[in-house]
Amino acid sequence: MANKKSKGLGRGLNELFADNGVNTDEETVVDLDLNVLRPNPYQPRQTFNEDALVDLANSIEKSGVFQPIIVREAPDQAGHYEILAGERRVRASKRADQSQIPAIVRQVTEEQMMEIGVLENLQREDLTPLEEAEAYDMLMTNLQLTQAQVSERLGKSRPYIANYLRLLGLPKAVKDMLQDNQLSMGQARTLLSLKDKSKLGALAKKAAEEKMTVRALEAEVNRLNGKAKKSVKKPLKRKKSPFVRSTENQLQERFGTQVSINETAGKDHKGKIEIDFMSNDDLNRILELLKINQD
Structure with a gap:
């Protein structure tokens, strides 16, 4: 066992740990056996770049692991740990035939475990679009959050979150x-x-x-x-004005889906707004954005 300084994990993660009263500047680092480690159960990433893992394994074989991983004690198995951050380092260490890895053990809640799993990968920007969409959906489902709450927690705009969630309807x-x-x-x-x-x-x-x-x-x-x-x-439609086209674009960005504003020619100037949705969940998402009570 040795004392070292751990590197920061990014502003979002540090704030998350700070909420739990954890000092991220200097902590105790311990060496853990690789065989007692298992992935974060809320890890959104499904695939790992093989070439990158080989390169990292070669580096670890020569120089070791400089940045400790972050873990918590497994709630259902004494002596085992779940990885909060650093699964790539664990996988690469196994490839490099290492038996142990430096780690920091932290106490975190189940809710924080979910958020960390998403944040750690988002900050690395190595999730596929589908994995990112599933990560947002997991947070909303397991923590019963709205899109607005996920947007606020992760520092992403609501339309950004909505656009990814729509992919789940494919x-x-x-x-x-x-x-x-x-x-x-x-x-x-x-x-x-x-x-x-x-x-x-x-x-x-x-x-x-x-x-x-x-x-x-x-x-x-x-x-x-x-x-x-x-x-x-269908009734004859007017040629869309720049204002109408601009409004369509703003609505599409707002709802994260196709929106059409159609005006009919004639004295009555009637028209309609069409908002596409892919599924009942997608419809509920749009109703939520419109602040319409769905009970």
Whole structure:
């Protein structure tokens, strides 16, 4: 056992630990056996870059681990610990045939455990879009938080959170493509605008195979959406003014979904606003943004 200074984990994590009365400037570092460590049960990251792990393992084999990991005692197994921060270092240490790793043991609540799992990865910016979306959904579900509360806790805008949560409404096959980096976040968001959801999987596959740009995919989505409307006779619409187009953009950013403002030609100047949603959960999210009581 030795005393060392631990490096900071970022402003968000330090504030989280400070709420629990923990001094993050200087703490006791202990050596723990790797076989008593297990991942944070709320770890949102599902995949780890193999090349990066190999490089880190080579570094650890030569120089050891300089920054201790952060753990808590496992609540259901004496002598075991759950990793709050540093799972990559643990995995790389095992690859480097190490038996122990320096660690700081902290007392944290289950709620903090969830937040740390998300924050530690968000600050590293190595989550896939789908993993990030699932992390936000996990916080909302397990801690019974609203989007606004998640936004405030994590320092992200509400539209930013909403845009990621919408990805969870994609079909599984499309989500798998997003997780495997066959589709980008921009492409996935564009696909969500497709009105005929039965064509979503085929279009996603086409976008991946042809390496379509987001702009090209938007054009294809607009073309398919236009086809779906041809069979329905609708009132003549006005050409949208710059003000209407600007308002549409603001509403789309606000609700994190496709929004259309349509005006009909004529003296009555009637029109309508259409807000797309992917599922009941997506609808509830929009109603929450509108502050509409859903009870």
